Amino acid sequence: MNQRLTPATALMLVVPPLLWAGNAVVGRMVNAMVPPITLNFLRWAIALLILLPLAGQVYRPGSGLGAHWRRFAILGLLGVGMYNALQYLALQSSTPINVTLVAASMPVWMLLIGWLFFRASVSRTQVAGAALSVAGVLVVLSRGQWQQLLVLRLVPGDLFMVLATIAWSVYSWLLLGRKEPESIRADWAAFLLAQVSFGVLWSGAFAAAEWVWTDxxxxxxxxxxxxxxxVAVGPAIIAFRCWGAGVQRVGPNIAAFFNNLTPLFAAMMSSAFLGETPHAYHAVAFALIVGGIVLSSRTR
Structure with missing residues (x-):
């Protein structure tokens, strides 16, 4: 794994937060049309159908999928079945600003989980980068007025988002395990399809429970x-492809900082689609977030 952040890798890691910001906008648009957990199941069921022609060979005997089903089941649970389902659930009782604020803690969770469970070293520059990047997110969330952060109140949805962020952090670290056959690891579509195959089962079970217990x-x-x-092609297939490749190149700790670009992109999309005028604090936030990424990617 190369710990240097090259321009090509940086560009690759910018794609997921851009698409995930679009996912948040689209998710709000269809909130009244489809239940949240069912939305997660439908997006991944469509993604599976798209991936089948590209990597259907993973279902052949001897491909390694059956021998390593436990690993793919865990990856599918964390990355496909849980993260977005919990995020959509969070938005049912929490405000978008609270949810985004909780998600902005991902670099901190990534560093902590890596240090506790994956024997990853944490440098002072990474800690400083985390603080700088989170500060940039707070600028966006507070619209440049820090007193807005003092009136935030925690609700059950915030806990859902904490769990989602932890699940994604563990998922990202598990991507470095390299315990699956090279025939699957080397083919991005096969590697993603192996995860999605189990993820659709998890999300389908969760969606079934949603239909049984709710109206x-x-x-x-x-x-x-x-x-x-x-949401099936962009935030699911393309974003997961870029995120997985980026994590394998520079590691979860550095990749996590790029996730903090999501609120900034969401603000830009709100300006484009909702007619909201950009403000000076957007530029300040961009400088802080990028500064955190650059600082955290420096080798000790």
């Missing part, structure tokens, strides 16, 4: 269909 319903429309196609 879930779906209001089908062409708009919902387009939204499902986007």
């Amino acid at each position: 879930a319903r779906i209001d089908w429309s062409w708009g919902l269909g387009a939204a499902l196609l986007y």
Whole structure:
């Protein structure tokens, strides 16, 4: 694993937060059309159908999928079945600003989990980078007015987002395990399909429980269909591909800082699609977040 952050790797790691910001915007748009956990199941079911022609060989005998099913089941649970389902659940009782604020703690969780369970060393520059990057996110969330952070109140949705962030941090560290056959590891589509295959089972079980225990319903429309196609191709397949490759190149600790670009991209998309005018604090936040990424990527 190369710990140097090259321009190509940086560009690769910028793609996921950009697409995930779009996922948040689209998720809010269809919130009244489809239940949150069902939305997560549908997006990954579509992603599985798209991946099948690209990597269907993983289902052949001897591919290694069966021999390493436990690893892929865990990756599928954490990255596919849990993270977005918990995020969508969080938005049912928490505000977007609270959810984004909790998600901004990912670099801290990534450093902590790596140090506790994966024997990863944590440098002072990484800690400083984490603080600088989180400060940039806080600038966006507070709209440049720090007193706005003092009126935040925690609700059950915030706990869901904490669990989601921890799940994603563990998932990212497990990507470095390299315990699967090289035939699967070397083919990004096969590696993703192996995870999604189990993730769809997990998310399907969660969605079934949602329909049993709630008054879930779906209001089908062409708009919902387009939204499902986007969240399946962009935030799911493309973002996971770029994130996995980036993590393998520079490690979870450095990659985690790029996740903090998501609130900034979300603010930019709000300006483009909702007519909100950009402010000076967006530039300040961008400088702080990028500064945290650069600082954290320095070798000791």
